[in-house]
Amino acid sequence: MVDFASDVPFHDVPAKLREHYGFELSPEVIRRITLCHAQRAGDFVKEADSLPDSPGVQTLIAEADGGMIPIVTFDKNSKETDKRKKRQVCWKEARLCFSRDVNNISGIFRATLQTINETGDMWFSSAVEAGMGSSTKVHCIGDGALWIKDQADRIFADQGSYLVDFYHVSDYLAAASPIFNKESPREWLHEQQKHLKEGKLYLVLQNLERHLYEDDAPEEESVRSCYRYLSNRLDQLDYLGAILNKLPIGSGEIESGHRHVVQKRMKRAGAWWKDINAEKMLQLLTLRANGLWQVFWENQSVDFQEEVA
Numbered sequence: 001m002v003d004f005a006s007d008v009p010f011h012d013v014p015a016k017l018r019e020h021y022g023f024e025l026s027p028e029v030i031r032r033i034t035l036c037h038a039q040r041a042g043d044f045v046k047e048a049d050s051l052p053d054s055p056g057v058q059t060l061i062a063e064a065d066g067g068m069i070p071i072v073t074f075d076k077n078s079k080e081t082d083k084r085k086k087r088q089v090c091w092k093e094a095r096l097c098f099s100r101d102v103n104n105i106s107g108i109f110r111a112t113l114q115t116i117n118e119t120g121d122m123w124f125s126s127a128v129e130a131g132m133g134s135s136t137k138v139h140c141i142g143d144g145a146l147w148i149k150d151q152a153d154r155i156f157a158d159q160g161s162y163l164v165d166f167y168h169v170s171d172y173l174a175a176a177s178p179i180f181n182k183e184s185p186r187e188w189l190h191e192q193q194k195h196l197k198e199g200k201l202y203l204v205l206q207n208l209e210r211h212l213y214e215d216d217a218p219e220e221e222s223v224r225s226c227y228r229y230l231s232n233r234l235d236q237l238d239y240l241g242a243i244l245n246k247l248p249i250g251s252g253e254i255e256s257g258h259r260h261v262v263q264k265r266m267k268r269a270g271a272w273w274k275d276i277n278a279e280k281m282l283q284l285l286t287l288r289a290n291g292l293w294q295v296f297w298e299n300q301s302v303d304f305q306e307e308v309a
Contacts, residue, residue: 001013001017001030002033002037002284005031006284006288010028010030010034011027013025014026034284037300038280038281038283038284039280039283040300041280041284042280042283044287044296045292047122047125048129051128051132051133051134053134054134055134056131056134056135056136057101057102058102059102059136059137060101060102060127060131060136060137060139061099061102061107061138061141062097062099062127062138062139062141062156062160063098063140063142063251064096064097064098064119064140064151064152065095065145065251065254066095066096066147067263068091069091069092069094069262069263069266069267069273070090070091070267070271071090071092071273071275072089072090072272073087073090073275074087075088092113093113094111094112094113094278095111095116096109096110096111096254096258096261096262096286097254099126099127099138101130101131102139102247104130107253107257108127108290109126109286109289109290110123110125110286111261111262111282111286113275113278113279114279116147116151119151120155124155127155127156137161138152138159139160139248140152140156140161140162140163141250141251141254142162142251143165144229144233149236162235162236163236163239165249165250166196166250167250169230170189170193172229172230173193173204173226174189175225176220176222176223176225177189179220179222179223192204197239198240199238199239201230205231208223209227212227261285261286262282262285266278266282
């Protein structure tokens, strides 16, 4: 039942129970039971607060990103009798992070609606669970959001390096490309991408600077934004180094993770979550994504037997 409720809305689960097991429960009962086990899933995962006393794996890939999910709150002080009029809906950022050994294809996910620092602590814990030790090098990738870089610096320190997602940088270059080549903007874009991959960031900046400082050049915000974005991240653009070390230059893994770990279940048309319930479901969904589903339920069975005894 909880497995079904991790895939589809609560009101769709009764039909699945009837189809597979020949009985039904009300959506409200399913919701309560699922959230109860989701709370236990959060308690089941023990977060690390320090590195293990071992060298660890050689290299980890660590990515983080934020995505918005729908949240509903209720004004308890309102005198309205109609609950719909007490409701306020908004979007809140669910931060997802993961870490994996460079030699593995699956990573360890963490997700939360809590503060940025709490997200960073979870990111560190996922890295430890993925094999991080005192000698591990951590290759971090993000989309340029300042909180990702700040947390990478805080939790990985000298063991980590940070790279801005190549395709995010390319979006800024693509926005500026028509200014430099109206006939074939893609040609100019591909030339700049090639420079970046060859470690020639200075050529990209020079191309942008020529336009910015020409007396007769029109004022173009796309060029200025691109130049400002790159020049503020000079130490985060070593694509050549990543390529030579056979490390990824894009954060597609975490963006894909948002879709299949979080959004598939929690970002549905017409669906809204209370803060507390959304946090519980994030813990349940990441536990499932990390391959701990069977271990979790076996642990629940042991706990239940002990309670009965």
